[in-house]
Amino acid sequence: MALRFRGREMAHKEFGFQQVEKFIKSVTAFGHPDAPAKLIGKGINVMLSPLPRNKRAKNPNQAAREEDAEDQEESNGKEFNGNGANGNGSANGES
Numbered sequence: 001m002a003l004r005f006r007g008r009e010m011a012h013k014e015f016g017f018q019q020v021e022k023f024i025k026s027v028t029a030f031g032h033p034d035a036p037a038k039l040i041g042k043g044i045n046v047m048l049s050p051l052p053r054n055k056r057a058k059n060p061n062q063a064a065r066e067e068d069a070e071d072q073e074e075s076n077g078k079e080f081n082g083n084g085a086n087g088n089g090s091a092n093g094e095s
Helices: 007-026 060-079
Strands: 002-004 031-033 038-040 043-045 048-050
Antiparallel strands (some): 002 043
């Protein structure tokens, strides 16, 4: 992960380190830093490695996608009965 400073931002490097630490804390369920964050040139760099699959947290986006897919299937089953929206066999509702 890299955070780049522009212009006068270099005068407040401590805020950059705070942001990097905040990010690292937010991804601890999925990976860990290989080394502490370092200031290199105009940026802060830190290398993150993933945890083994059996130690990682479940992907929150994947769970949300599965729920959306289930909701979609339920709503599709209610709306479409095979006869079209108006019941005359026409799929687009025209006669």
